[in-house]
Amino acid sequence: MASTAVDHQPGALESRKRTDVEEGLDEKRQDSSVSSINHQLDEGFEGHDVTNPFPVDPDEPIETHQLTFRAIFVGCCLGAVVGSSNIYLGLKTGFTFGAQLFGAIFGFAILKSVSKIVPESGILGKFLGGPFGPKENCTVQTAATAAGGLGILFVSAVPAMYRLDLLSEDPAKDIGKLIALTVCAGFFGVFFVIPLRRYYIIHQKLTFPTPAATAYTIRQLHKGKSGAVVAKKKSLALLYTFLGVFAYKVATGYAPGIIYDWHIGWTLYQLGWKGAISIENYGWIIEFTPAFFGAGMLSGLNASWSFFGGAIMAWGIIAPSLIKNGLAFGRPNPELPEYVSYYAMVFTNTDDYIDRPSPRYWLLWPGVFIMLLYSFADIFVGLLPFLTAMKASTLKKYLDPRGWFVRGNPEDDEDKTPHEDRVPFLWWSVGLLASTITSVAILATLFHMNVGTALLSLILGFIFSFIAVQSAGHTDVNPVSTVAKASQLVFGGISKGTGMAEQPAQTINLVSGIIAAGSAAQASDMCGDLKTGYLLRAKPRNQFIAQLCGSVVAVFLTCGLFLLFTKATPCILKEVEGELCTYGAPSVAAWAAVALAVTRPRLPVPPSSGYTAIGLGIASVLTVFARHWLIPKKYHAWVPNWNAIGLAFVVPQVYYPIAMAVGSIFNFFWLKRSPATFDLYMFPISAGLLAGEGLGGVLQALLAIVGADGATYGTAVGCPLNSYCG
Numbered sequence: 001m002a003s004t005a006v007d008h009q010p011g012a013l014e015s016r017k018r019t020d021v022e023e024g025l026d027e028k029r030q031d032s033s034v035s036s037i038n039h040q041l042d043e044g045f046e047g048h049d050v051t052n053p054f055p056v057d058p059d060e061p062i063e064t065h066q067l068t069f070r071a072i073f074v075g076c077c078l079g080a081v082v083g084s085s086n087i088y089l090g091l092k093t094g095f096t097f098g099a100q101l102f103g104a105i106f107g108f109a110i111l112k113s114v115s116k117i118v119p120e121s122g123i124l125g126k127f128l129g130g131p132f133g134p135k136e137n138c139t140v141q142t143a144a145t146a147a148g149g150l151g152i153l154f155v156s157a158v159p160a161m162y163r164l165d166l167l168s169e170d171p172a173k174d175i176g177k178l179i180a181l182t183v184c185a186g187f188f189g190v191f192f193v194i195p196l197r198r199y200y201i202i203h204q205k206l207t208f209p210t211p212a213a214t215a216y217t218i219r220q221l222h223k224g225k226s227g228a229v230v231a232k233k234k235s236l237a238l239l240y241t242f243l244g245v246f247a248y249k250v251a252t253g254y255a256p257g258i259i260y261d262w263h264i265g266w267t268l269y270q271l272g273w274k275g276a277i278s279i280e281n282y283g284w285i286i287e288f289t290p291a292f293f294g295a296g297m298l299s300g301l302n303a304s305w306s307f308f309g310g311a312i313m314a315w316g317i318i319a320p321s322l323i324k325n326g327l328a329f330g331r332p333n334p335e336l337p338e339y340v341s342y343y344a345m346v347f348t349n350t351d352d353y354i355d356r357p358s359p360r361y362w363l364l365w366p367g368v369f370i371m372l373l374y375s376f377a378d379i380f381v382g383l384l385p386f387l388t389a390m391k392a393s394t395l396k397k398y399l400d401p402r403g404w405f406v407r408g409n410p411e412d413d414e415d416k417t418p419h420e421d422r423v424p425f426l427w428w429s430v431g432l433l434a435s436t437i438t439s440v441a442i443l444a445t446l447f448h449m450n451v452g453t454a455l456l457s458l459i460l461g462f463i464f465s466f467i468a469v470q471s472a473g474h475t476d477v478n479p480v481s482t483v484a485k486a487s488q489l490v491f492g493g494i495s496k497g498t499g500m501a502e503q504p505a506q507t508i509n510l511v512s513g514i515i516a517a518g519s520a521a522q523a524s525d526m527c528g529d530l531k532t533g534y535l536l537r538a539k540p541r542n543q544f545i546a547q548l549c550g551s552v553v554a555v556f557l558t559c560g561l562f563l564l565f566t567k568a569t570p571c572i573l574k575e576v577e578g579e580l581c582t583y584g585a586p587s588v589a590a591w592a593a594v595a596l597a598v599t600r601p602r603l604p605v606p607p608s609s610g611y612t613a614i615g616l617g618i619a620s621v622l623t624v625f626a627r628h629w630l631i632p633k634k635y636h637a638w639v640p641n642w643n644a645i646g647l648a649f650v651v652p653q654v655y656y657p658i659a660m661a662v663g664s665i666f667n668f669f670w671l672k673r674s675p676a677t678f679d680l681y682m683f684p685i686s687a688g689l690l691a692g693e694g695l696g697g698v699l700q701a702l703l704a705i706v707g708a709d710g711a712t713y714g715t716a717v718g719c720p721l722n723s724y725c726g
Helices: 020-028 032-039 069-093 100-117 122-128 134-147 151-155 157-163 171-192 194-203 209-221 224-252 264-270 274-281 290-324 359-389 392-399 401-405 425-446 451-475 480-497 502-536 540-568 586-599 607-629 633-638 642-650 655-673 675-705
Strands: none
Touching: 069 100, 069 134, 069 151, 069 290, 069 540, 069 675, 100 134, 100 209, 100 224, 100 502, 100 675, 134 209, 134 502, 134 540, 151 157, 151 171, 151 502, 151 540, 151 586, 157 171, 157 502, 157 540, 157 586, 171 194, 171 425, 171 451, 171 502, 171 540, 194 425, 194 451, 194 502, 194 540, 209 224, 209 502, 224 290, 224 675, 264 274, 290 359, 290 633, 290 642, 290 655, 290 675, 359 480, 359 586, 359 607, 359 642, 425 451, 425 502, 425 540, 451 480, 451 502, 480 502, 480 586, 502 540, 502 586, 540 675, 586 642, 607 642, 655 675
């Protein structure tokens, strides 16, 4: 998850010896899927820490081919599935999920079967045949992770540029710019993180919980007949869930008011209870969304119920109070005055942003401020022990460029990876130089940034990537949006200090944020993949090639999907005044709001909203300090997750936190009643729910473009004013 920090659920097998990964999960609020994977470790692995490679298995055959065409191809295809789902899910609420475990499990199921069916001899066997081992499986998941990345740019900053009229009205006309910008964000982080592998993974020994869990999973899947049985069960569970949810999601487009969205307030209003229209007006409907049920399964009780509690606070208490006290205003429907929209984000009169805001716009600022302060405070407190313990001499030793040229394996070299298996200096240094020059040229020519400003954006991307990798390595949470907001604040100050015009300032602001977000995402993913490979004793140079191949796929995949979704649903780019778009795109609203705030002469924040933002922001920071220093660890599960609360203020659709709360409760009782099946099936099922609805949403977008969707052939029964509500 990229948007919120999450809490894992209590361990199912507490009597067993706990691994270092599990200890890290308890302390750092991890994904419940990771703890589920770790509970599956057999007796041979559960005593092994995650700071050193797995012991060599004498019975394991030597893998002569770890980097293969089939591994790259299958990995990129699986990453494309996750990337497609992430564009859909990200535009809905800002949530995305990683492809590591998805690629590892599904990659094993596909290539293990192919390796048994296709003979090694012949042309076909040259590309698809031969035995399939854990190191090649690592190549698959590396390519999948890279191909499934970069979607976060197209569910946040890029649409924000269109909403602020910084690009042309038709994304198809900007395809060259979009590809070029994605290349800048996608490759810079991959190259500069390579020399830091030695520091982060070998010396600092960061845990990287999900990559470590992925390595454990791959190791287990390849463990003889028992591993094959487990892999088959996991793969079938994932496949059946994926196919079922995919079919269901496509079907929902043709009868959304019946099988997907239940507008209870509207139905009661139609039956004569006139006051129930307020339930509909404030968005309290029920949506049977498998993806966010699965997201709740993965996020756990704390994050999901914090999200739900934030929705109650925002849309059940604050929004009605704002309307009652005249601090925010709605837009009555011309056909039915009682049916009011409270979701306006765009106003014809710019003074309305301050004087007559909608509840959604008013709530945006407390939400953004909470997430910003909470994330920075959490990162600072979490990394404080490392910062205080780190000696300048130690840092200098491991960042000394002369160490990158060392040949062989000296006795004092903690990295026992053979030198010939590491990424050659020439590869990453030339790549870094080329990506830097290319990025500066693109930013200068296509986005009118001078060379100094372009270089500064890359330098900030490099600096903020350190925060991202440290956070992901310790807590499994990559604060991409947070570091991007920090970049926006820096460039906001620069543009105001130089007296830059509003639109050029906003362009530089958002482009710099894209560079920071892309660099942080790619650097964190690459470090995580290298951690997985380090544990499995895979060759870093093979992973580097797989990462580059996957990144190329990600560039064109994400740009193409963005064109698809915006053509099918134009309101992603330009919201209609007073209407709620099918895709809430909360990240887009947050990025655009920050760009507006730091570049306009008059801060476009209603005073009451600003005061509330400051108060709740301070409360979130105090909660972080209390959680780390005052509240015993056993009570941490009861401490509210303010990142999730802030997200609820930004996301206007309350049915997403409802679905996540239900999913987390389901997971809680499943774990209580049947720990064994939970450990075996929880992640495959939740991943299938997420990917199935996401890819179903992609097909719905295609159907909308060709005029074969539910808006043309479906029914509007159950939808307000008998209008299509899918």
